[in-house]
Ligand code: NAD
């Protein structure tokens with residue numbers, strides 16, 4: 001890595017993770033410079049970010065948005081180059097001018113640029129779990145073959161990363177790892193009667209009790225599909241088989257996950273629930289820097305509770321374990337069906353409890369390949385699953 005400031009590309013800079021990343025960066029101007037920022041449609045948001053952080057490049061979703069942003073930037077005397085579309089996202093992710101990439105686009109749209117960063121051998125800070133769920137071994141191969149550094153941003157995986165030995169090489173057996181335990185808050189509907197779930201609104205579903213996040217991941221937390229995607233994510237990140245990945249509900253969200261070793265030790269990472277902690281860890285790794293998050297006050301913490309998840313209440317979690325067992329393109333199908341169903345719920349076209357139903361039916365109906373032959377195969381299954389999910393929702 002070059003000396004001097006680390007130059008960062010933030011994919012999805014206007015989102016919840018993007019904004020938290022810029023908050024941490026702003027505390028350390030001597031360590032980090034922003035090379036590129038990207039946003040899909042929030043032009044006002046990315047304009048303000050360009051004024052503050054002076055990136056060399058800004059990427060937006062359409063030629064119309066690019067024109068508007070370009071004009072607004074020049075009016076303010078800013079020189080940031082504006083581009084649009086997926087190719088431009090891949091270019092800023094792989095550019096020689098950038099050292100590290102925060103992959104924080106939501107959903108499948110983030111796969112190509114995250115993969116481009118891995119192929120270019122960058123330090124990839126991965127928030128976009130859907131990218132890894134979809135592409136699995138292909139993503140890991142791209143990281144290994146190009147000597148990229150893959151650092152998890154998801155709080156649970158960041159916690160596990162911190163609890164594993166520094167020499168850990170994606171082989172649990174060699175390091176005495178018995179299992180990893182992912183904690184889950186249980187979301188806003190943990191104790192609500194099952195019957196009343198039919199009537200919950202998108203606003204109720206996105207009102208997460210512990211974390212402030214984008215709308216899609218908030219709904220995923222309410223169904224616990226988020227934890228299901230995280231089980232698959234943990235499998236690929238750490239090379240751990242499904243039966244050694246456990247989920248436990250911990251409503252206080254103080255312990256962010258744990259690693260249990262064969263000698264009976266269990267190592268946990270704790271902190272206030274604020275994504276700036278894992279973001280700061282990944283930015284400075286292997287150093288530690290101030291993140292803006294206050295330390296835990298143990299005397300004020302009260303009780304920590306843990307319970308087993310109920311598959312009857314959270315069928316999405318079971319579907320995700322099954323998809324991981326099935327392998328091949330099945331996780332990509334699960335992810336695509338879920339993205340379509342969640343959007344349909346947010347658009348008030350289907351009820352909350354239809355989300356798992358749509359995903360289960362798509363998994364039953366779309367035929368899969370046993371192993372992924374390449375990115376084309378991932379995208380083909382993603383496309384087929386979206387088509388099937390839409391036809392189930394609109395029929
Ligand atoms: P968000 O909805 O707040 O932000 C999403 C970002 O992606 C925005 O900048 C948006 O402009 C961009 N984007 C959306 N669609 C796009 C498209 N088609 N093309 C290009 N850009 C697009 O989401 P978020 O909560 O910041 O989550 C981002 C990712 O991080 C997700 O994969 C999520 O699962 C993961 N994550 C988030 C949190 C959290 O606390 N928010 C925690 C763990 C993991």
Ligand code: MG
Nearest residue numbers: 154155156230
């Ligand atoms: Mg998480």
